[in-house]
Amino acid sequence: MTTPEPQSPSPQPPVPVSKDRVYRSPAGIAGGVLLLALALWLGIDAVVAGKGRTPWLALAALLFLVPLVLAYTVRPAVFANDDRLRVRNPFRVVVVPWGQVASFRSAYSNEVVTEGGDKYQLWSIPVSLRGRKKAARQEARRSAGAGRGRGGSLGGFGQSGRSDIDGAAAGAGADGPVRAEADKVMDELRDLLEARRPASTSQGEVTVRWAYEIFAPVLAGAVLLAVLSAIG
Structure with a gap:
C-alpha cells in the first residue's frame, strides 16, 4: 500500500498594492510646457539658422535649461498610497513610510516632517x-x-x-468650511496619515535618492557653455 505524497500548499496570491493617489500642480505643468515650447522654438531656430558658434551655444543652452525647466515645473509630484508617501521634488525623490511621518506643516510652503525631525517640502502642492x-x-x-x-x-x-x-x-456648504485646493489636499494627506500610521505595512526607513538624470545634462550643458565662452 503506497502512502500518497503530501502535496505542497498552493502558493498564496500576492498581496495587492494600493494604487497611488497622485498630486501635481496643473499651473506648474502648464507654465513648464509653455516655457519648454518657447525654449525649443528659439533653440531649434538658432541651431538651424545660426552661424559660427551660435548653433553650438544654442545646443549647450538647451542642454542646460530644458532639464531645469522640467525639474521645477513638470517633474514635481506627490504619490500617496496605503503604505507610504513618495515625494518627487526637482532634485530628489523622498520615500517616507506613514509610520515615519510625524506631521504635515502648512505655512508659506507645505512640508512633511519625519519622526527624525527632517523636513521635506512638497513642491507639487504649493501654498496659494x-x-x-x-x-x-x-x-x-x-x-x-x-x-x-x-x-x-x-x-x-x-x-x-x-x-x-x-x-x-x-x-x-454644510459639510465644512470653504478651503483652498492646496489646503484640501493637505487635509486629505493628514486623514490618510492618521488612518495608516499604525499599519504594519506602513513601517520602514526614510529613503532619499538624488535625481542624477537631472544633474547630468545640466552639468554637461554648463561645462559646454563654459568651454564655448572660454574659447571665444
Missing part, C-alpha cells in the same frame, strides 16, 4: 495665498447668507423665497 483669500471670502459670504436665512425664518411677509435660497446656499 491668493487661493486662501478667495476661500476666506467665499466662506464669509456663505456665513453671511446663512445668517440672513436664519433671520428670514422668523416670519415676515414676502421673506420666504429669499430664506429658501439662502438656506439652500448654506446647506450646500
Whole structure:
C-alpha cells in the first residue's frame, strides 16, 4: 500500500498594492510646457539658422535649461498610497513610510516632517495665498447668507423665497468650511496619515535618492557653455 505524497500548499496570491493617489500642480505643468515650447522654438531656430558658434551655444543652452525647466515645473509630484508617501521634488525623490511621518506643516510652503525631525517640502502642492483669500471670502459670504436665512425664518411677509435660497446656499456648504485646493489636499494627506500610521505595512526607513538624470545634462550643458565662452 503506497502512502500518497503530501502535496505542497498552493502558493498564496500576492498581496495587492494600493494604487497611488497622485498630486501635481496643473499651473506648474502648464507654465513648464509653455516655457519648454518657447525654449525649443528659439533653440531649434538658432541651431538651424545660426552661424559660427551660435548653433553650438544654442545646443549647450538647451542642454542646460530644458532639464531645469522640467525639474521645477513638470517633474514635481506627490504619490500617496496605503503604505507610504513618495515625494518627487526637482532634485530628489523622498520615500517616507506613514509610520515615519510625524506631521504635515502648512505655512508659506507645505512640508512633511519625519519622526527624525527632517523636513521635506512638497513642491507639487504649493501654498496659494491668493487661493486662501478667495476661500476666506467665499466662506464669509456663505456665513453671511446663512445668517440672513436664519433671520428670514422668523416670519415676515414676502421673506420666504429669499430664506429658501439662502438656506439652500448654506446647506450646500454644510459639510465644512470653504478651503483652498492646496489646503484640501493637505487635509486629505493628514486623514490618510492618521488612518495608516499604525499599519504594519506602513513601517520602514526614510529613503532619499538624488535625481542624477537631472544633474547630468545640466552639468554637461554648463561645462559646454563654459568651454564655448572660454574659447571665444
